[in-house]
Amino acid sequence: MDRPILVVNPNTTVGMTQGVEQALTKILETSKLPYPTFFTAPSGIPSINDDEGCHASADAVLPHLLQTPYSPPKSVSPSLPPDSAHLSLADAHSAVLIACYSVHPLVSRLAAQYSQHNATTPVLGIFEASILASLALLHAPQDRFGIITTGAVWDGILTRGVRDFLGARDEQAKLDRFAGVETTGLTAVELHDMPADEVSRRLKEAVKRLIARARGANGSGALRAVCLGCAGMAGMEQTVRAACVEELGDVDGRKVHIVDGVKAGYVLLEGMLRTQL
Structure with missing residues (x-):
């Protein structure tokens, strides 16, 4: 079973995540993949306004992606195979999109984590x-x-x-x-x-x-x-x-x-x- 893409908003503002999801509505209607997971940083900063904010948000978010077990939202049907219940957010998805328009260090840092474990999961920033x-x-x-x-x-x-x-x-x-x-x-x-x-x-x-x-x-x-x-x-x-x-x-x-x-x-x-x- 194909795994969905993980879309990461590295700030804590839920409204921005909702805006990203809304922007993808028409694309998702014809997508061949399961419905994506939209992730909002549970801790960190509400708005990334400079390079310092990029690094601070990466420091706050990366541990969550690597350590938090994936659990599908109760409002949607699970889109991951049964064997993914024990996986982290990073490992339970087929690719990761970092939804912050910047040279965000989360892109290279997460890609490096995958590389260390010989994973080929693509990571891309919207910039x-x-x-x-x-x-x-x-x-x-x-x-x-x-x-x-x-x-x-x-x-x-x-x-x-x-x-x-x-x-x-x-x-x-x-x-x-x-x-x-x-x-x-x-x-x-x-x-x-x-x-x-x-x-x-x-x-x-x-x-x-x-x-x-x-x-x-x-x-x-x-x-x-x-x-x-x-x-x-x-x-x-x-x-x-x-x-x-x-x-x-x-x-x-x-x-x-x-x-x-x-x-x-x-x-x-x-x-x-x-x-x-």
């Missing part, structure tokens, strides 16, 4: 998944992708993360495909707690700045993919689309792909499992 998906959508030389995210601190963190992921260790190396990062100035929690009109305004402004950056000084570049740079942005695609249409017009505005790392990550993991990669 890395969004980059992979975006690159696949860029076809013309002038096409660019970029990221919209929360607080200003993420600009440098995510920019370095993209460079490292693409192997451009030299800070001076030019990334022609990457337009950059634009921020809303909001935390992940504020995305849901602030008035919707204010969130929409800030999100649209960030998208329009990203479009301008993609054009470049000579106006030849074009934004073709926008990554939603926070798991808390799940479900905000319509606002991003509206900003693209306002800035580029109806035709060109609808040519911009909106990449949700949660959706991209889940589909990538399912594809890896089905093709036995």
